Amino acid sequence: xxxxxxxxxxxxxxxxxxxxxxxxxxxxxxxxxxxxxxxxxxxxxxxxxxxxxxxxxxxxxxxxxxxxxxxxxxxxxxxxxxxxxxxxxxxxxxxxxxxxxxxxxxxxxxxxxxxxxxxxxxxxxxxxxxxxxxxxxxxxxxxxxxxxxxxxxxxxxxxxxxxxxxxxxxxxxxxxxxxxxxxxxxxxxxxxxxxxxxxxxxxxxxxxxxxxxxxxxxxxxxxxxxxxxxxxxxxxxxxxxxxxxxxxxxxxxxxxxxxxxxxxxxxxxxxxxxxxxxxxxxxxxxxxxxxxxxxxxxxxxxxxxxxxxxxxxxxxxxxxxxxxxxxxxxxxxxxxxxxxxxxxxxxxxxxxxxxxxxxxxxxxxxxxxxxxxxxxxxxxxxxxxxxxxxxxxxxxxxxxxxxxxxxx
Amino acid sequence: xxxxxxxxxxxxxxxxxxxxxxxxxxxxxxxxxxxxxxxxxxxxxxxxxxxxxxxxxxxxxxxxxxxxxxxxxxxxxxxxxxxxxxxxxxxxxxxxxxxxxxxxxxxxxxxxxxxxxxxxxxxxxxxxxxxxxxxxxxxxxxxxxxxxxxxxxxxxxxxxxxxxxxxxxxxxxxxxxxxxxxxxxxxxxxxxxxxxxxxxxxxxxxxxxxxxxxx
Numbered sequence: 162x163x164x165x166x167x168x169x170x171x172x173x174x175x176x177x178x179x180x181x182x183x184x185x186x187x188x189x190x191x192x193x194x195x196x197x198x199x200x201x202x203x204x205x206x207x208x209x210x211x212x213x214x215x216x217x218x219x220x221x222x223x224x225x226x227x228x229x230x231x232x233x234x235x236x237x238x239x240x241x242x243x244x245x246x247x248x249x250x251x252x253x254x255x256x257x258x259x260x261x262x263x264x265x266x267x268x269x270x271x272x273x274x275x276x277x278x279x280x281x282x283x284x285x286x287x288x289x290x291x292x293x294x295x296x297x298x299x300x301x302x303x304x305x306x307x308x309x310x311x312x313x314x315x316x317x318x319x320x321x322x323x324x325x326x327x328x329x330x331x332x333x334x335x336x337x338x339x340x341x342x343x344x345x346x347x348x349x350x351x352x353x354x355x356x357x358x359x360x361x362x363x364x365x366x367x368x369x370x371x372x373x374x375x376x377x378x379x380x381x382x383x384x385x386x387x388x389x390x391x392x393x394x395x396x397x398x399x400x401x402x403x404x405x406x407x408x409x410x411x412x413x414x415x416x417x418x419x420x421x422x423x424x425x426x427x428x429x430x431x432x433x434x435x436x437x438x439x440x441x442x443x444x445x446x447x448x449x450x451x452x453x454x455x456x457x458x459x460x461x462x463x464x465x466x467x468x469x470x471x472x473x474x475x476x477x478x479x480x481x482x483x484x485x486x487x488x489x490x491x492x493x494x495x496x497x498x499x500x501x502x503x504x505x506x507x508x509x510x511x512x513x514x515x516x517x518x519x520x521x522x523x524x525x526x527x528x529x530x531x532x533x534x535x536x537x538x539x540x541x542x543x544x545x546x547x548x549x550x551x552x553x554x555x556x557x558x559x560x561x562x563x564x565x566x567x568x569x
Numbered sequence: 570x571x572x573x574x575x576x577x578x579x580x581x582x583x584x585x586x587x588x589x590x591x592x593x594x595x596x597x598x599x600x601x602x603x604x605x606x607x608x609x610x611x612x613x614x615x616x617x618x619x620x621x622x623x624x625x626x627x628x629x630x631x632x633x634x635x636x637x638x639x640x641x642x643x644x645x646x647x648x649x650x651x652x653x654x655x656x657x658x659x660x661x662x663x664x665x666x667x668x669x670x671x672x673x674x675x676x677x678x679x680x681x682x683x684x685x686x687x688x689x690x691x692x693x694x695x696x697x698x699x700x701x702x703x704x705x706x707x708x709x710x711x712x713x714x715x716x717x718x719x720x721x722x723x724x725x726x727x728x729x730x731x732x733x734x735x736x737x738x739x740x741x742x743x744x745x746x747x748x749x750x751x752x753x754x755x756x757x758x759x760x761x762x763x764x765x766x767x768x769x770x771x772x773x774x775x776x777x778x779x780x781x782x783x784x
Contacts, residue, residue, distance in 0.1 A: 221685060249687075260682075271686060307781060331685075
């Protein structure tokens with residue numbers, strides 16, 4: 162149930178989780194410990210075969226751990242009935258895992274029915290879940306999975322996983338099998354869902370960009386599920402813990418960093434503006450003040466309309482109708498810095514107008530602001546990371562200290 | 570006597586034989602279905618178990634039907650008991666084999682999903698695995714029915730019921746006036762019954778296979 166912060170998730174703690182398959186010398190997952198806070202979206206990312214899926218499947222005990230403990234909401238679930246455990250933990254997998262002989266509604270209602278909801282409540286829930294994942298209930302509830310596109314199947318898969326309102330959701334490369342455009346949509350939708358629901362989500366992928374986009378924190382896993390780094394996307398991008406992580410981050414870390422920051426987080430510059438209904442004389446006055454060579458004309462709703470240069474005004478001959486260049490690109494304050502950079506690069510004058518929710522003018526970003534902001538961001542990230550590392554070192558030092566005291 | 574006159578004369582007797590024939594086949598297929606699916610469910614998950622079930626049921630099928638009846642008569646006597654036993658045993662092979670192949674053919678991802686959302690072993694079997702394996706199982710039942718239609722005729726040898734009696738009567742009185750008519754009536758009766766059963770299976774398929782997996 163959502164508490165005062167709207168968090169409906171549960172915290173998860175993995176303690177020394179190990180999986181050893183009979184007949185192989187090295188464990189598939191070796192001694193993984195991890196703390197996941199309630200309401201966090203954690204991404205496990207790593208090369209294929211690194212044991213990230215195995216680790217995930219140990220959380221709902223589809224794979225039984227050889228040793229170690231799993232705690233959900235501080236309750237040890239390592240030895241409880243796995244069937245009961247799985248009904249409280251949503252599970253979404255790659256090929257959607259929908260049962261082809263059941264309709265969309267039947268698929269979604271499976272878990273609520275198993276835990277004994279009444280028919281009326283189940284029916285209402287099916288409609289609610291379809292709405293939540295953006296599918297029209299009347300149109301889709303009676304369809305069979307093969308009558309859906311890959312993206313729609315995946316949405317229904319997520320709806321089924323969330324149907325009984327589990328505090329924890331496990332997702333095993335859920336968007337791995339859909340085309341890039343659909344994947345992008347599904348990722349955006351998951352972010353939106355998570356803003357509404359605040360579940361604890363553990364998400365497995367091998368796609369680092371996906372991890373950056375979705376994760377509150379990312380666990381970069383190397384072979385045998387060893388945690389190479391477990392930190393925020395910003396920290397991993399700017400301060401990879403070792404060569405393995407930086408290899409995985411790949412080239413263009415600074416560019417990827419741009420995806421993590423919104424335009425509203427950077428200062429915009431003001432340019433002189435005028436309204437379309439302003440008298441020509443006042444516009445001439447602004448232009449005439451010397452330093453101003455360009456101004457932005459706003460329409461009646463205060464939205465960016467045209468860029469006017471001094472020369473344009475000379476040729477206008479008393480009418481603004483044909484003067485100036487229409488504003489072709491603009492970004493909203495919700496856009497990422499990467500979108501803004503793209504817009505600035507394609508704009509002939511190297512600047513782009515920023516608009517608010519209703520399209521109203523807020524300011525302008527140009528190359529210089531972008532460069533300064535990125536420099537500052539990277540610098541701040543670096544400082545954070547260094548501080549973070551110092552804290553870790555302190556904590557580790559303290560522990561060693563205590564242990565020594567205990568021993569003596 | 571022409572064939573049509575013969576049919577007209579013996580109409581009620583033929584109908585009774587046909588009904589008994591159909592009823593015997595139907596009941597034996599039913600028994601073979603229940604037994605066959607049970608054997609399939611119990612054995613499909615182990616490599617050797619499933620293979621053993623398929624191998625032993627196909628061995629049964631290689632025994633000539635006349636010989637099997639001959640072996641069963643000393644144990645069970647004449648009449649219905651050896652007929653039903655023989656027919657049920659023969660019906661097993663296609664059903665067991667298709668049940669095992671069908672159950673093994675269920676996408677492991679779906680099994681994983683079924684486990685992952687918290688379905689118990691029994692729920693998994695009845696809600697996911699059997700419904701998905703049902704089309705091949707139904708095909709197995711259909712093949713078994715066709716086979717048993719023919720084999721049931723031999724059962725008359727053990728004084729079993731059905732159209733086989735007509736055929737055996739004809740064969741034993743070869744050269745008499747009605748010998749050919751008798752054999753013909755029995756054979757055609759079986760063919761017509763087989764076609765009727767097949768039509769019924771098409772209908773059953775429509776009614777029991779989910780639209781989501783129907784070809």
